[in-house]
Amino acid sequence: MEFVIKISQFLLSLSLLIVLHELGHFIPAKAFKTRVEKFYLFFDVKFSLFKKKIGDTVYGIGWLPLGGYVKISGMIDESMDTEQMAQEPQPWEFRSKPAWQRLIIMLGGVFVNFVLALVIYIFASFVYGDTDISxxxxxxxxxxxxxxxxxxxxxxxxxxxxxxxxxxxxxxxxxxxxxxxxxxxxxxxxxxxxxxxxxxxxxxxxxxxxxxxxxxRMPFIFGKVSDSSANKGTDLLKDDVITAVNGKKMKYFDQFEAVLANLKGQTVTVDVLRGTETLKKQLKVDNNGKFGIYPTGTYNRFEELGYFSIIKKEYGFGESFGVGYNKFTTQITSYFSQLKMIFSPSTGAYKGVGGFKAIFDIFPDTWSWEAFWGITAFLSIMLGVLNLLPIPALDGGHVMFLLYEMISGRKPGDKFMEYAQMVGFFILIALVLFANGNDIFKAVFD
Incomplete structure (x- = not known):
């Protein structure tokens, strides 16, 4: 069930980000009367799960969940439609539009990613506020x-x-x-x-x-007993706190390890705090120096026991705009810093680059809308920043060539753009293989 919850959150977040990113290209393209031939969620290699043509555009869902795309007429993209590019430019094609319009079309996806993240941070601040520990x-x-x-x-x-x-x-x-x-x-x-x-x-x-x-550092709050534990069937209750072993007081769970290591195979007397009452119980220590009991507890329970203070901040609707904006700028600055470290070999940060499994793993195995929106906002920033990289085949690569055209007054030739697109495509494939290869390496050797 945990896997179903995680994969559902992963696919929902990914689908939302892809559709909105591509809409960022689609809407200005249509506004500038540029024909959009395809609008796809996921890739339709060989076949589609669903497709329907409305007007000039085929809308569909592919079977390969590695992204999505819009195919714009007269644009050299991953489709490498050289046959179309060999024909005379048509008024509805991307290549026939002024450079400033093409620039807006190419920046539309990244713009939507950043706006989406900002909106999520604003509304999440208003709805959920902030919870932290002093x-x-x-x-x-x-x-x-x-x-x-x-x-x-x-x-x-x-x-x-x-x-x-x-x-x-x-x-x-x-x-x-x-x-x-x-x-x-x-x-x-x-x-x-x-x-x-x-x-x-x-x-x-x-x-x-x-x-x-x-x-x-957490207290030893009773959660459950493992099936193999000698203490199976103990009369401890949920939220009971073990506070001492053989009269030795212990406040934190990490303190039990050293004490129990010297009591292997013995039956010991423990102090148990139940509500406001302290009880004496007998527990067995196994040959590994363990009770075979899993601790549990929530931060609210820890606060009740006096371990720390939880800070809860709530924001009015107007106030949430400033708070959300600060979260957005902090996160985007942090991600640029991380990206800089990844491209600095001396930091070794490139070893932590992950692919789809790494993204999947950050979703919780219990459904939480607060966590879902927080992760989606971060992924939206990540998608926007990565798409700005000046690599041909990414939005940033197209923007780089458009800026060159606008500054120099010279448009790169179609052949050059085709070769650049091929180079960019191979760079992207290499990055995807590296990131997902890291995932596989960690899964096998961790």
């Missing part, structure tokens, strides 16, 4: 288990007070500013310390089996 309320630091971090000198209990030059106010500030940060400032036992980050840390993280960073 960094100042984290009393005993974060759980740090990733060997990449511990090798650099971080350890569980460290409190992060700054990432690079950015002072951390909310827990989300850590992750949003971590990529590319040259240093992280922590407080440990009342002492402030700055740890320098290696230039290729992102590359190391991308290829690591453990990609966690600074995790919220």
């Amino acid at each position: 960094a100042a309320s984290i009393q005993d630091g974060y759980a740090i288990n990733n060997p990449l971090l511990t090798d650099l000198g971080f350890k569980t209990g460290d409190n992060v007070i700054a990432v690079g030059d950015y002072k951390v106010e909310n827990v989300s500030d850590i992750k949003s500013n971590f990529i590319g940060a040259e240093s992280v400032t922590i407080k440990r036992d009342g002492v402030t310390k700055t740890i320098q980050m290696p230039e290729d840390f992102l590359g190391q993280l991308s290829t690591s089996k453990d990609r966690t960073l600074f995790e919220i």
Whole structure:
């Protein structure tokens, strides 16, 4: 069921982004009386799942969900329709239109991507507001288990007070500013310390089996017992909190590991907080030093127990425009920075480039409209930025040649454009193979 939910969100988001992006080309093309021969969601290699011709345009759904396209008459694109280009230009064709009109048509898809992301951020701010955790309320630091971090000198209990030059106010500030940060400032036992980050840390993280960073330390709240556990059938209830083992008080789940390692095969007495009452229970420790119990709990429950403070902000409709705009500009600036790192081999960031599986994996396995719209807004920015890259076969490549034409007054020849389109197509294929090859490598070797 989890897979069905994830794939449904993935396909819905992808379809929405593709259709709106292509509409960004389609609408100005029609406005400038340019004939659009095809409008397709997904690719129709050999055959279509659905197609219907209305006026001059065939609308359809292909079977290969790797994107979509509009085929505009008189334009050298991925269809490589050289036969049409060999004929005399017609008034309704793309190549017959003024350069400024062609530029608007080519920029239409990217424009829609950015507008869509901005609109989502505005309305999401109004409908959902913002929920975060106050960094100042984290009393005993974060759980740090990733060997990449511990090798650099971080350890569980460290409190992060700054990432690079950015002072951390909310827990989300850590992750949003971590990529590319040259240093992280922590407080440990009342002492402030700055740890320098290696230039290729992102590359190391991308290829690591453990990609966690600074995790919220959680209490041991009873969730469920594994089928193989010796404690199967225990009378613990949902939301019971285990607070001590053999009289030794423990506040966080990560503290249990070291204690239970010395109690393998024994039956121990645990203190259990149920509501406001503390009970004594007997639990068995297996030969691996585990109870065989899965912890659980929500952030709201953690706040009730006094572990941290949740900050909830709500915005009026007018206020949400400013908040949404700030989120949009922050995200687009962040993505350009990430793209810059990917093209800098010394950072190793290229190792983290992912394809369709990587996109699929970011969707949650439970349906959440708030998460869906947040991810869709990010993907819309990603699609817009990538399409702006000056690679022939992408919108950015066409824009590059159009700007050259408008500045120089000379239009690149059709043959040159055909060769450029072929080169761009092979570059795109190489990038797609690389990104999805990374997905396969991680799936096989992680």
